[in-house]
Amino acid sequence: MFKNMESLYDLYKNKGYSRREFLRSIMLLSATLGFPPSMFPDVVKALESRPKPAVIWLEFQDCAGCTESFIKSTSILPADVLLDYISLEYHETLMAPSGFYAEESKKEAIEKHRGRYILVVEGSVSPKDRGVYCTIGGKSNAELLQEAAEGAGLIIAVGSCASWGGIPYAYPNPTGAVAVSKLLKGKEVVNIPGCPPIGDVIVSVIAGYTITGKPPELDSLGRPKAFYGQTIHDRCYRRPFYNAGRFAESFDDEKAKKGYCLYKLGCKGPMTRNACATIRWNGGLSFPIQSGHPCFGCSEPDFWDRGFVYTPLSVVEGGFGPKEALLSVTVGAALGAGAAYLNKKLRGGK
Amino acid sequence: MKRLVIDPVTRIEGHLRIEAEIQDNTIKSAYSSGTMVRGIEIILKGRDPREAWVFAQRICGVCTMVHALASIRAVEDALDIKVPKNASLIRKLMIGTLFVHDHVVHFYHLHALDWINPLQAIKADPVKASEFARSLSNYEKSTPSYFKEVQDRIRTQVERGQLGIFNKGYWNHPEYRLPPEVNLMVLAHYMDALNWQAQIVQVHTIFGGKNPHPNFAVGGMPSPIDLQSDTAINMEKLSRVKTLINQMLEFVERVYVPDLIAIASFYKDWFEKGEGIGNFLVLGEPEFDSYRDGKFFIPPTFIKNRDLKAYEDVDYSKVEEYVTHSWYKYTKGDHVGLHPFEGETVFNYTGPEPPYEQLKVEAKYSWLKSPRYKGLPAEVGPLARMLALYARNVHDARHILDSTLARLGLPIEAIFSTMGRTLSRGLETVIYAHAMKRWYDELLENIKSGDLKVFNSDKWDPSTWKREAKGLGLMEAPRGSLSHWVHISGGKIANYQAVVPTTWNASPRDAKGQLSPYEASLVGHKLANPTEPLEVLRTIHSFDPCLACAVHLYAEDGHTLSVQVL
Numbered sequence: 001m002f003k004n005m006e007s008l009y010d011l012y013k014n015k016g017y018s019r020r021e022f023l024r025s026i027m028l029l030s031a032t033l034g035f036p037p038s039m040f041p042d043v044v045k046a047l048e049s050r051p052k053p054a055v056i057w058l059e060f061q062d063c064a065g066c067t068e069s070f071i072k073s074t075s076i077l078p079a080d081v082l083l084d085y086i087s088l089e090y091h092e093t094l095m096a097p098s099g100f101y102a103e104e105s106k107k108e109a110i111e112k113h114r115g116r117y118i119l120v121v122e123g124s125v126s127p128k129d130r131g132v133y134c135t136i137g138g139k140s141n142a143e144l145l146q147e148a149a150e151g152a153g154l155i156i157a158v159g160s161c162a163s164w165g166g167i168p169y170a171y172p173n174p175t176g177a178v179a180v181s182k183l184l185k186g187k188e189v190v191n192i193p194g195c196p197p198i199g200d201v202i203v204s205v206i207a208g209y210t211i212t213g214k215p216p217e218l219d220s221l222g223r224p225k226a227f228y229g230q231t232i233h234d235r236c237y238r239r240p241f242y243n244a245g246r247f248a249e250s251f252d253d254e255k256a257k258k259g260y261c262l263y264k265l266g267c268k269g270p271m272t273r274n275a276c277a278t279i280r281w282n283g284g285l286s287f288p289i290q291s292g293h294p295c296f297g298c299s300e301p302d303f304w305d306r307g308f309v310y311t312p313l314s315v316v317e318g319g320f321g322p323k324e325a326l327l328s329v330t331v332g333a334a335l336g337a338g339a340a341y342l343n344k345k346l347r348g349g350k
Numbered sequence: 351m352k353r354l355v356i357d358p359v360t361r362i363e364g365h366l367r368i369e370a371e372i373q374d375n376t377i378k379s380a381y382s383s384g385t386m387v388r389g390i391e392i393i394l395k396g397r398d399p400r401e402a403w404v405f406a407q408r409i410c411g412v413c414t415m416v417h418a419l420a421s422i423r424a425v426e427d428a429l430d431i432k433v434p435k436n437a438s439l440i441r442k443l444m445i446g447t448l449f450v451h452d453h454v455v456h457f458y459h460l461h462a463l464d465w466i467n468p469l470q471a472i473k474a475d476p477v478k479a480s481e482f483a484r485s486l487s488n489y490e491k492s493t494p495s496y497f498k499e500v501q502d503r504i505r506t507q508v509e510r511g512q513l514g515i516f517n518k519g520y521w522n523h524p525e526y527r528l529p530p531e532v533n534l535m536v537l538a539h540y541m542d543a544l545n546w547q548a549q550i551v552q553v554h555t556i557f558g559g560k561n562p563h564p565n566f567a568v569g570g571m572p573s574p575i576d577l578q579s580d581t582a583i584n585m586e587k588l589s590r591v592k593t594l595i596n597q598m599l600e601f602v603e604r605v606y607v608p609d610l611i612a613i614a615s616f617y618k619d620w621f622e623k624g625e626g627i628g629n630f631l632v633l634g635e636p637e638f639d640s641y642r643d644g645k646f647f648i649p650p651t652f653i654k655n656r657d658l659k660a661y662e663d664v665d666y667s668k669v670e671e672y673v674t675h676s677w678y679k680y681t682k683g684d685h686v687g688l689h690p691f692e693g694e695t696v697f698n699y700t701g702p703e704p705p706y707e708q709l710k711v712e713a714k715y716s717w718l719k720s721p722r723y724k725g726l727p728a729e730v731g732p733l734a735r736m737l738a739l740y741a742r743n744v745h746d747a748r749h750i751l752d753s754t755l756a757r758l759g760l761p762i763e764a765i766f767s768t769m770g771r772t773l774s775r776g777l778e779t780v781i782y783a784h785a786m787k788r789w790y791d792e793l794l795e796n797i798k799s800g801d802l803k804v805f806n807s808d809k810w811d812p813s814t815w816k817r818e819a820k821g822l823g824l825m826e827a828p829r830g831s832l833s834h835w836v837h838i839s840g841g842k843i844a845n846y847q848a849v850v851p852t853t854w855n856a857s858p859r860d861a862k863g864q865l866s867p868y869e870a871s872l873v874g875h876k877l878a879n880p881t882e883p884l885e886v887l888r889t890i891h892s893f894d895p896c897l898a899c900a901v902h903l904y905a906e907d908g909h910t911l912s913v914q915v916l
Binding site: 052054059060061062063064065066067068069071072073074077078079082083086087088089091092093094095096097098099100101102104105129130131132133134135136137138139140141143166167168170171172173174175177195196199250251252256257258259276281282283285286287288289290291292293296298304308309310 | 355356357358359360361362363364365367385386387388389390392393397398400401404405408409410411412414459460463503507512514515516517518519520541542544545547548549551552554555556557558559560561562563564565567569570571572573574575576579580581582697699701702703704705706707717803804805807810881882883887898
């Protein structure tokens with residue numbers, strides 16, 4: 001079956017690119033994925049010889065924001081992703097056919113690529129009340145997930161809704177929404193959280209699987225370490241202001257204009273693991289903090305119920321230094337979790 | 351009568367199901383159903399109004415920012431917050447960017463495959479395609495070698511047998527009528543647009559930190575302006591915004607609109623069907639965030655029975671929502687309509703148990719409610735807006751529309767149709783793209799005059815708020831009129847409601863059995879082959895459905911919450 005399918009290198013050749021250009025783009029990709037230089041020959045070999053992976057992309061309780069982010073990758077341009085890097089066999093927002101033919105597309109892809117295809121799930125899943133809060137083709141979303149997950153080679157939960165439950169899961173979770181991993185017990189799920197995640201991160205994880213044939217190295221919450229190994233705070237360009245105890249007090253004040261730390265405006269950078277401060281957004285142009293808004297931790301589990309967006313992690317008063325700052329972060333994180341718990345209790349007890 | 355079911359309807363945002371009764375391959379009646387619900391308005395209840403936009407924004411990631419801004423405007427209206435001029439102008443630049451982005455993406459990536467056939471593009475002569483493209487515009491990429499490259503790429507996909515997103519399209523359907531060269535040209539621009547759209551959203555990234563889902567702030571914008579600072583909005587960033595605006599305008603005028611008119615000229619019969627209701631509603635796009643000063647970029651307008659001369663101003667108290675055929679129940683009974691400030695919601699799923707074949711359309715059959723204006727269904731969106739501008743003759747709309755239709759040899763009545771809707775979307779994109787240049791100049795002028803303010807902190811502290819406050823946030827979103835209605839009580843959200851464009855257009859029937867625009871527009875469509883319902887997709891896609899937006903539910907009104915959020 002693979003004989004008539006072309007590798008990425010064949011596609012580059014056909015497009016008139018030189019081998020040098022091919023190698024350069026692989027170097028970029030490897031760097032994004034955090035592969036060590038020693039792995040470079042393997043990466044080249046993989047992309048020269050492996051066929052394009054089939055991708056089945058399901059949307060359940062979603063807003064299509066992750067799809068929009070996916071088609072905004074800039075390290076590999078979206079048209080190249082869709083035509084050269086993957087074969088997108090099913091994606092309701094982008095595919096040509098509707099209804100019966102759409103379902104046929106999915107069925108065929110599942111059979112033809114059984115054990116090898118990448119399943120991407122966007123949105124939370126609602127198994128409650130027999131699945132009536134999300135049906136497609138008259139079928140429950142939970143059933144559709146099981147059908148597609150069974151033969152998948154890799155399962156990716158894209159976005160905070162699929163990874164953690166996200167906004168549908170926020171209190172009081174009216175539809176009984178859950179994360180993808182909750183319904184696929186015993187199967188490995190790669191979580192790419194964020195609301196939405198950075199497009200380049202989504203594309204890199206998919207491309208990485210093409211290269212290695214394996215899921216990326218994951219942390220204890222199923223997130224790729226290459227992109228979620230550090231906090232925003234660890235790599236924030238405003239970190240020196242934090243260390244020096246210089247903070248903006250309000251949007252648009254003189255300190256905000258000078259780029260002081262947004263900690264007092266409620267920045268959740270210290271407890272948020274994501275690559276926004278390093279890869280940044282839409283071609284590395286900016287990220288929320290750089291454009292003056294505190295990070296509100298959109299890639300963290302249950303961030304919707306961790307209290308008011310603009311409440312600082314802890315109150316910072318005078319005499320501020322790096323040591324005290326670190327201590328207050330720890331305390332703040334505990335306070336944040338406590339606040340979330342209290343919120344739930346209070347709202348629940350009304 | 352046979353039952354035609356299309357589920358999922360693809361190339362839209364969200365989960366839409368169409369059922370239709372057909373006789374002799376002609377649609378006799380149609381039913382539109384939203385099949386997914388999350389309950390974001392219930393989730394908003396009890397939260398701080400200053401963070402409501404963060405939650406509301408997640409209603410939709412395609413029309414990213416419209417719900418954030420409508421939410422912010424509703425809260426600012428309730429709390430009587432004056433927005434600094436710079437912030438209003440920055441928001442407008444972000445709105446303009448969204449319109450251009452959203453309409454272009456809709457045209458190429460959600461709608462074009464209803465009209466073009468990528469498999470036919472393989473048969474095209476790239477030299478002829480280049481000649482044809484150059485006869486339409488001076489877009490620099492229109493060379494034979496460029497079209498040849500695109501053609502080779504598609505051929506490769508076909509030969510490999512992995513068509514990806516083009517797999518199982520209705521490519522043998524007789525309704526595809528374009529010459530191979532036109533198919534190739536539009537397909538090439540499909541790919542161009544895919545890469546272009548990833549770039550131009552950088553306007554959102556500069557002011558809002560990211561796209562999708564850029565950031566905002568109640569009271570203004572979070573990004574400070576300081577021409578001396580390298581971290582704030584400075585000249586370098588503003589210049590970049592200007593470059594991006596030019597890139598948008600260029601793509602719209604040299605690629606999108608020429609392609610649109612080319613396609614329209616081959617499908618003129620689609621200017622004769624798919625109209626729907628004949629009532630058109632624009633709730634209005636305020637000039638400076640608040641509707642209260644009576645100044646509008648797109649004026650609120652109601653047009654009844656196609657009568658453009660007898661257009662009316664809009665009375666916001668005449669908006670009501672019904673749940674007669676929706677999976678909710680009202681305490682006063684399901685036959686009444688409720689104004690959004692009195693809105694209530696309780697789930698009441700009475701549909702069939704999944705997996706099901708068919709909905710019970712004589713009873714409740716959708717997660718969408720049915721908004722009505724003065725008791726009437728009305729279409730919202732680009733067609734309604736172009737008609738409102740035409741009726742009032744603002745933004746040179748009469749000239750724009752008349753001259754475009756004249757080029758196609760069509761009368762003004764042709765606009766009441768499937769293709770008229772698609773054409774209106776392109777024409778308003780031109781209006782918005784040009785307006786962005788003006789807004790940019792105004793912003794720069796204001797900054798140069800010494801006004802750097804982007805945020806008004808006067809009402810940030812909840813102790814400055816009235817105990818009870820209600821607010822209305824209006825925003826013309828790409829898909830039509832959006833309104834958010836908030837009730838703030840004791841510093842927290844007591845009730846929150848969003849009445850959104852796709853709910854107006856795609857709702858189920860109401861208490862009187864009146865059809866929604868989607869349902870009415872499909873009646874009379876003759877299908878060449880019901881298993882390949884291309885005709886239905888053309889008309890439904892001409893509305894640009896967004897179901898995640900449309901399906902939401904309301905918090906029960908009434909009691910005040912005294913919840914302390916830490």
